[in-house]
Amino acid sequence: MADTDGKNGGAPESKTPAGNGRRSTLAALLEDSKAIRQRAIEEIKALKQPQKTVLWKSMFRVKHDETARSRALGVLTNVFLHLHPAKINRDAVRYSYTWGMGGISFYLYIVLVFTGVLLMFYYHPTKVVAFRDILYLEHDVPFGKLLRNMHRWAAHLMVITVELHMFRVFLTGSYKPPRQFNWVVGVILLVLTLLLSFTGYLLPDDQLGFWAVTVGTNMARATPLLGHDGPFGPQLGMTPFNDVRFGLLGGSIVDANALLRAYIWHCVALPIIASTFMIVHFWRVRKDGGISGPAPVMLESEIKEPRKL
Amino acid sequence: MDWHQLWTILTTPDNIPITALLFLVPFYTWYGLRQALANDRLIAQLEANPEMAKTHHRKVYPYKPGWPREVHVWPYLLRIELLAAIVVTVILMVWSITLDAPLEEPANPNLTMNPSKAPWYFLGLQEMLVYFDPWMAGVVMPTLIILGLMAIPYIDENPLGNGYYTFRQRKFAILTFIFGFIVLWVSMIVIGTMIRGPGWMWFWPGQTWDHNKLIFEVNRDLPDIAPFSYIPGIKTQPVRGLFGAAVMGIYVVLAGWLIHKLITLTPFNRKIYARMSLLQYVVMQFFLITMLLLPVKMLLRLLFRIKYIWVTPWFNI
Ligand code: HEM
Numbered sequence: 187m188a189d190t191d192g193k194n195g196g197a198p199e200s201k202t203p204a205g206n207g208r209r210s211t212l213a214a215l216l217e218d219s220k221a222i223r224q225r226a227i228e229e230i231k232a233l234k235q236p237q238k239t240v241l242w243k244s245m246f247r248v249k250h251d252e253t254a255r256s257r258a259l260g261v262l263t264n265v266f267l268h269l270h271p272a273k274i275n276r277d278a279v280r281y282s283y284t285w286g287m288g289g290i291s292f293y294l295y296i297v298l299v300f301t302g303v304l305l306m307f308y309y310h311p312t313k314v315v316a317f318r319d320i321l322y323l324e325h326d327v328p329f330g331k332l333l334r335n336m337h338r339w340a341a342h343l344m345v346i347t348v349e350l351h352m353f354r355v356f357l358t359g360s361y362k363p364p365r366q367f368n369w370v371v372g373v374i375l376l377v378l379t380l381l382l383s384f385t386g387y388l389l390p391d392d393q394l395g396f397w398a399v400t401v402g403t404n405m406a407r408a409t410p411l412l413g414h415d416g417p418f419g420p421q422l423g424m425t426p427f428n429d430v431r432f433g434l435l436g437g438s439i440v441d442a443n444a445l446l447r448a449y450i451w452h453c454v455a456l457p458i459i460a461s462t463f464m465i466v467h468f469w470r471v472r473k474d475g476g477i478s479g480p481a482p483v484m485l486e487s488e489i490k491e492p493r494k495l
Numbered sequence: 496m497d498w499h500q501l502w503t504i505l506t507t508p509d510n511i512p513i514t515a516l517l518f519l520v521p522f523y524t525w526y527g528l529r530q531a532l533a534n535d536r537l538i539a540q541l542e543a544n545p546e547m548a549k550t551h552h553r554k555v556y557p558y559k560p561g562w563p564r565e566v567h568v569w570p571y572l573l574r575i576e577l578l579a580a581i582v583v584t585v586i587l588m589v590w591s592i593t594l595d596a597p598l599e600e601p602a603n604p605n606l607t608m609n610p611s612k613a614p615w616y617f618l619g620l621q622e623m624l625v626y627f628d629p630w631m632a633g634v635v636m637p638t639l640i641i642l643g644l645m646a647i648p649y650i651d652e653n654p655l656g657n658g659y660y661t662f663r664q665r666k667f668a669i670l671t672f673i674f675g676f677i678v679l680w681v682s683m684i685v686i687g688t689m690i691r692g693p694g695w696m697w698f699w700p701g702q703t704w705d706h707n708k709l710i711f712e713v714n715r716d717l718p719d720i721a722p723f724s725y726i727p728g729i730k731t732q733p734v735r736g737l738f739g740a741a742v743m744g745i746y747v748v749l750a751g752w753l754i755h756k757l758i759t760l761t762p763f764n765r766k767i768y769a770r771m772s773l774l775q776y777v778v779m780q781f782f783l784i785t786m787l788l789l790p791v792k793m794l795l796r797l798l799f800r801i802k803y804i805w806v807t808p809w810f811n812i
Contacts, residue, residue: 257569277554321598339591345512346516359657392602393608401611407629410810413630483537
């Protein structure tokens with residue numbers, strides 16, 4: 187800038203007759219401002235292609251164009267997208283194959299974490315206060331009711347989508363080698379999804395949750411060996427005050443301790459465990475060679491001899 | 496016909512998932528099986544024509560020789576994911592604006608809810624409580640369901656149908672899973688939600704949920720029924736328990752025999768059976784025999800009003 191200034195400032199000086207210093211300074215200033223305006227326009231025009239800016243390049247590193255290389259790198263160099271391969275089976279993007287249920291389950295999980303964290307800002311896991319917090323959320327917190335509804339319905343929906351996902355995986359035989367272990371991880375995720383949903387049920391501390399959890403944990407007292415009402419429980423010294431049910435509830439009845447325990451399982455422990463298993467699940471999908479199909483059909487005559495032990 | 500009662504049950508906000516399930520499960524079953532049948536037609540064609548099998552691309556999707564086998568994730572997959580996320584968000588938003596999550600009175604241990612129901616996804620287990628004692632319905636069965644699901648990949652020795660929909664090549668596996676998932680799991684949830692009313696009694700759709708309804712069901716144990724009740728000493732313990740153990744033994748043998756017949760029904764079935772190790776076979780029999788126990792006990796209860804088969808001082812089945 188300084189260099190340009192010098193030239194522009196110097197040039198009029200030599201052309202205009204001496205003695206008219208004031209006018210020439212003014213003209214120089216005008217010239218200057220015109221040049222600055224020109225530059226500004228050019229720079230703003232350049233913003234129409236934000237991909238070319240230093241800021242953009244520093245964030246995404248990869249060129250934004252339609253070459254195969256950039257498309258692949260755009261996925262591979264992004265931490266959120268790198269769970270995907272760069273390219274996939276051309277038929278695997280059809281909705282008819284996966285029904286999108288695994289992805290939708292994961293999206294619902296994200297929605298649940300997001301709305302759940304917002305709910306935590308308003309919720310205290312203590313008797314009496316908990317119920318009032320729900321009333322407060324429903325009636326006073328801006329969009330509180332919407333927040334609570336979304337958390338509830340997303341949870342129900344997730345149970346449905348996870349079950350349908352399992353159904354799809356079964357129907358396509360996707361648990362067959364080499365994906366056996368990922369099916370096992372999936373079953374664990376199904377159990378965790380149900381447990382997350384169930385532990386959340388008690389948190390409003392209303393009649394619905396209270397009796398559902400009472401019914402649910404009453405079954406725990408009948409656990410064989412470990413419950414005081416279960417087969418061989420009493421023989422092993424189980425009482426209402428030392429069996430599994432006591433451990434789950436933090437007491438012999440559903441009360442303040444049970445509420446706190448449900449809260450910690452629901453908001454801390456289970457989400458961490460479920461997230462961990464999801465990471466493993468997705469990692470394994472990639473390591474097992476990506477989505478199983480749609481694969482070319484195999485014929486009975488092509489079955490290979492079973493491997494011998 | 497109490498339409499109002501029916502409407503109340505169907506539209507209780509917490510029951511909406513089940514109402515949705517009533518449509519979603521049949522839809523996706525049809526959607527999957529339709530593709531299975533399409534593939535099956537192709538398989539039949541290729542099996543009849545080995546020349547064609549050598550050159551065919553082996554999918555029912557459109558295909559041209561020069562087409563690349565793979566597409567870029569960006570944009571062909573990511574745009575679908577974005578679209579799916581938007582659609583799910585819109586559905587959730589509309590659902591959350593129109594229907595409020597339930598909130599009952601504050602918890603009150605002195606005021607029992609009737610019917611007092613578990614969340615809908617556990618109603619299958621709660622319904623099982625009618626037929627089994629809590630230690631079976633609430634602890635043993637759920638554990639076995641989880642372990643049984645986990646065992647599936649390790650006992651299914653059929654190499655066909657890996658990565659595509661098919662029915663023909665996996666008849667036994669698919670029918671078993673559909674039996675377990677739809678007949679035993681989903682329909683029990685539907686019964687638990689829609690049919691079971693106060694006192695966990697059976698109310699047909701449209702029947703009024705009468706809180707004063709009482710049914711005196713005389714449920715008997717198997718040892719107390721006609722021919723068996725004449726066995727000397729059946730009323731007292733060692734005999735009663737041994738009798739139950741014997742009946743259970745007979746059940747296991749019969750069910751095992753039936754399952755064995757099914758998995759060796761066709762030449763193809765026998766081929767897969769020959770591939771199975773002894774351990775795989777035993778584990779599979781164990782889970783299938785246990786699974787079959789549920790419908791058997793349901794029939795015994797509903798048709799003959801039989802409560803327990805096996806009565807011991809420690810547990811009853
Ligand atoms: C929180 C629950 C779950 C999430 C978020 C999840 C997510 C996913 C995703 C995103 C995929 C990629 C393919 C697709 O979308 O279908 C996938 C694949 C898979 N999932 Fe899950 N899943 C869950 C539960 C389960 C369950 C319950 C099972 C089975 C019992 C399971 C077994 C599998 C298997 C075997 C694959 C590989 C399928 C293939 O290659 O075609 N997952 N999962």
